[in-house]
Amino acid sequence: MDSHGQYEQQVVWAVVGTGIGPLLLAATGEGLVTVVFHAGDAVRDEALAGLASRLGTEPVEAPGSPLLSEAIRQVEAYFAGDRHDFELPLDWSLVTGFNRQVLRVLASDVPFGTVVGYGDLAGRVGQPGAAQAVGMAMGANPLPVVVPCHRVVESDGGIGGFGGGLETKRRLLALEGVLPEPLF
Template sequence: MSGLDEAYEASDSHLERLLGRLVGEADGRGEVDVGYRTVDGPVGRLLLAATPAGLVRVAFASEGEDAVLQELADRVSPRVLPLPGRLDETARELDEYFAGRRRRFDVALDWQLSSGFRRDVLTHLAVDVAYGRTTSYAGLATLSGSPRAVRAVGTACATNPIPVVVPCHRVVRSDGTMGRYRGGEEAKHALLELEGVR
């Protein structure tokens, strides 16, 4: 390693520590509205984002980290910073889920990216469709109190801001085929297989 490489490496390390300190200080003063981090799992890299109220977004790598961060800045707050500590509990629960040791998530959720009927659908999904089970879009429409709103249920699942934790992967077509999924069909299949659904 040349002296110049060592200088760059030392400079990068110093900048990372400085950034960490500044972000921590900003969070301590209540100046970070959205903290985020990434985690790796069997469905690839996930971006996790949380407000002080709770988990607000889970995004798959295919959604593009920059696009998701911009969405958060536009729809939640422009004060978005890397803040891994805010998401330690979520990361731990996801690790447990991916290892087959967790069937239900306990982290607080911030629903501000979903409202109205879509939020009702996702709430029913999180509460009423258990680990290792699936339901159809029509079944979820019935659970949500609007049995004819099958397309609206599909839209709610397709725009679920907190996939995996709010398990839209458990919703399949009436004929048993997968249907579309925000993280892609492979991710949906992997999550269902992880839960023992064949």
């Protein structure tokens, strides 16, 4: 296997309808590699082109592939209120260094229905002064929803930023019972 051999792998994808709009899910042999919000045609095509260039292979639409079908099942159960935790293999290859470290702690340590402050999360990875860097890591999260960056909020009670938009963040927090459901 040459040095690029690890990238000679299939990338499969599917779009799933959810309560926050269509989500693009993509996976490699390692696991789920990305989740993309608002995955209408233009966003989907841009995300797939980005994946192709990052992973060196053209993603193939394959909603029935074993890895994706389980991810789809768990995402649908989460949005139906029937699942609180994702139990999926994850491919962390799109994120490195500090960002990967922060996201892994977030995935394992901040359960459904809870929130954590940016500074608090920075402390959990041994970098208590790095709240702003944690915010950047959340923005770089390739696996939103599954790696729950929506659970990271400002220490003063502000909702904080969110790559999927604040309305999406509010809906996810409402789904988890952290915020009241929007009235309309």
